[in-house]
Amino acid sequence: MSHVALVGYGRFGRALGTLLEAVGVEHRALDPVADIPEPLRAHSVHELLEGAELVVVAVPVPQMRDVLRSLRPHLKPEHLVLDVGSVKVKPVEALTEVLGEQVPWVGTHPLFGPLSLAMAERPMRVVLCPNPLHPEAAPRARRFYEGLGCEVIEQSPEGHDQVMARTHALTFFVAKGMVDSGAAADVPFAPASFKALSRTIETVRADAGHLFNAIQQENPFATQARGQLLAALQDIHRDLEAAPTVTQASEAAGVAVPGLEPEAPAPREPREHIDALDRELVELLARREELARRQRRAQEAGNEPARTETLLAVRRAWARELGVDAQEVEAVFRAVLGSGLR
Numbered sequence: 001m002s003h004v005a006l007v008g009y010g011r012f013g014r015a016l017g018t019l020l021e022a023v024g025v026e027h028r029a030l031d032p033v034a035d036i037p038e039p040l041r042a043h044s045v046h047e048l049l050e051g052a053e054l055v056v057v058a059v060p061v062p063q064m065r066d067v068l069r070s071l072r073p074h075l076k077p078e079h080l081v082l083d084v085g086s087v088k089v090k091p092v093e094a095l096t097e098v099l100g101e102q103v104p105w106v107g108t109h110p111l112f113g114p115l116s117l118a119m120a121e122r123p124m125r126v127v128l129c130p131n132p133l134h135p136e137a138a139p140r141a142r143r144f145y146e147g148l149g150c151e152v153i154e155q156s157p158e159g160h161d162q163v164m165a166r167t168h169a170l171t172f173f174v175a176k177g178m179v180d181s182g183a184a185a186d187v188p189f190a191p192a193s194f195k196a197l198s199r200t201i202e203t204v205r206a207d208a209g210h211l212f213n214a215i216q217q218e219n220p221f222a223t224q225a226r227g228q229l230l231a232a233l234q235d236i237h238r239d240l241e242a243a244p245t246v247t248q249a250s251e252a253a254g255v256a257v258p259g260l261e262p263e264a265p266a267p268r269e270p271r272e273h274i275d276a277l278d279r280e281l282v283e284l285l286a287r288r289e290e291l292a293r294r295q296r297r298a299q300e301a302g303n304e305p306a307r308t309e310t311l312l313a314v315r316r317a318w319a320r321e322l323g324v325d326a327q328e329v330e331a332v333f334r335a336v337l338g339s340g341l342r
């Protein structure tokens with residue numbers, strides 16, 4: 001494949017570059033503000049696009065239209081332009097308006113980012129929004145993403161944004177509420193149920209605001225989803241305040257109490273939990289294999305046996321900490337290190 005042109009080298013552009021490198025796809029990047037390593041840096045739009053087939057626009061959604069306008073005079077019908085924004089209705093409007101029928105384009109949303117890529121999380125999913133102006137663009141984009149190891153889901157821009165309003169936007173909304181109200185600050189311990197949200201809370205804290213604003217303000221369905229959530233929370237709050245106990249409140253107002261509903265799911269058998277855990281173990285082995293491959297590429301050849309001994313000693317210590325037989329755990333890791341999965 002000819003090289004991929006990355007327009008924008010922020011958090012996502014850079015992370016995508018690493019993924020391209022991992023699968024051996026050459027890329028070049030242009031960004032007036034980001035630090036781009038010299039071998040990858042294009043010094044002009046002309047240099048960026050020359051010889052490229054795929055042009056990935058990885059800029060904040062509010063800048064998309066202007067960036068597309070500045071690229072437009074340099075784009076040719078041989079190019080394929082993809083955006084990677086977290087919302088789809090507005091970027092697709094900008095693509096339609098600026099590139100129209102002349103230059104092939106398609107809207108896409110990779111449902112992963114720098115954090116999940118750094119941890120080699122799988123599956124990597126991408127939503128693709130085919131458009132009638134360029135029916136051949138979606139299959140080309142699908143081939144590109146599948147070549148990177150992604151699963152591709154096709155959706156309309158509206159369908160995509162409706163789902164994102166109820167998932168992405170609301171999760172970040174709740175997480176930001178917890179950050180801003182101080183609820184999530186310096187918790188000394190937390191129950192397991194908090195863990196699912198804690199990653200989003202960390203993302204909200206690390207985000208300079210671009211991601212949060214894009215998924216809330218650039219999604220035409222987010223206002224309504226937030227309003228519905230707030231109304232539901234107000235109702236729940238009012239019911240809780242009005243009723244003396246949870247059980248009485250649920251009987252009076254229909255608040256669902258897990259486990260008390262007649263159709264509460266039956267607890268899973270240990271066998272099913274074991275199957276689920278084993279599936280997770282296999283997924284973890286796949287991620288470990290990928291990270292180990294990256295580590296081998298990054299690190300200089302050194303004293304392998306000494307490294308292995310240190311690694312095993314740490315795992316034996318973890319085993320003791322968790323009350324598992326240290327020798328058994330060592331044997332498992334020796335098997336992993338000795339297998340093709342290392």
Ligand SMILES: O=C(O)C(=O)C[C@]1(C(=O)O)C=C[C@@H](O)C=C1
Nearest residue numbers: 086110111112113114115116203
């Ligand atoms: O993996 C990360 O670093 C992310 O934050 C990924 C994440 C998210 O899960 O919120 C961020 C924005 C994208 O639109 C999709 C995924």
